[in-house]
Amino acid sequence: MKKKIWITIAVVIILTLVVGVNIYRTYADSTANVKTETAKFEEINSTVMTPGTLAMADESTIYQDSSKGELKEILVNEGDSVKKGDPVVSYKNKDLEMEKEQNEINIESLYLRINSLDKQEKRLKEKKNDLADDVGEEEAEETMEAEIEQVKMDKRMANLDLRQALLQRDRLKQKISDLEEKSEISGVVLEANDSSAPQSTQMEKPIMRIGSMENLIIEGTLSEYDTLNIEAGQKVTITTDVLPDEKWEAEVMEVGYLPQASSPEANTSAVQYPVSVKFNNPEDVSLKPGFQMIIEIETESHEALTVPLEAVQQDGDESFVFVVEDGKAVNRQIETGSSTTKRIEVTKGLSEKAQVVVEAPDHLKDKMEVTVQ
DSSP states (O other): OHHHHHHHHHHHHHHHHHHHHHHHHHHHHHEEEEEEEEOEEEEEEEEEEEEEEEEESSEEEEOOOGGGOEEEEEOSOTTOEEOTTOEEEEEEOHHHHHHHHHHHHHHHHHHHHHHHHHHHHHHHHHHHHHHHHHHOHHHHHHHHHHHHHHHHHHHHHHHHHHHHHHHHHHHHHHHHHHTEEEOSSOEEEEEEOOTTSOHHHHHHSOSEEEEOTTSEEEEEEEEHHHHTTOOTTOEEEEEOTTSTTOOEEEEEEEEOSSOOOOOTTOOOOOOEEEEEEEESSGGGOOOOTTOEEEEEEEEEEEEEEEEEGGGOEEETTEEEEEEEETTEEEEEEEEEEEEOSSEEEEEESOOTTOEEEESOOTTOOTTEEEEEO
């Protein structure tokens, strides 16, 4: 008898649990706990994002110039600071040295010749004066004229030769000065290859690279469509994955007029245009050239009604949100516009201060009762 009673009690308990679970499930499926945010007007920016690389705006690369002669010495070391016009590389040219010596000899010879002709002209004039005392001025002039004119002509030719030799000397001085190659920019020596390396090796890579760390820019590319909306002067925000909490204000410096040449290895027909961006406060940038950056260019800015991105759901091509009204979630069809990384513009279907559901549970349905957390 007692056994039957215990069996009956167990059956009653099981039935009670089953009924309770079903009631709970029915209630849970007919209600939901949700979080909401308020639809509000705020300034929304339309942006174009593209990756970029930190680079130096001012960079100079020097290769060995065999026309100047043999590489003599690299005058600076890697890491040295240089100013524009400072000599950084020197050459030696034996032919040029010989030509300079010959020019100096030629100039000295011409000065001697001109000096000699001056003395000869002086003697002829003295001779003419002595002859004039004997035979008269007119006959002395006629006798000595041809000889004196010849000396004058020789002296004019010698002076022309001297002028030409002096010009040649100036040209040689310039060529010799050019044997010391000077830095075209102020900056830091980034690379200085050993001048004792074989010439064939030196010809394959630069002797020296100099860059200015004070003027860093970001270089990236844009699609054909994006170039239609971007021009110099537009506002830019720069970020990097290396320092996720940092961002820098910048502006578009230049958008390339011609497309960037694609490499033969690239299996794409997409046309890309180069874009360069400069920092508003370059002194605040402590990164190094080569860092990978994210360029976000602002193309438009306007006031708009916005909601969080996670509030908007898709049903095919239609967009909708759940709005909490009188304790129930109401499905609202909406039309969207521009978006940022966190919010999206609602152009139709929603009013300001509407309470929209964010991160809606999967079982949430239209007209379902909800509890706002």
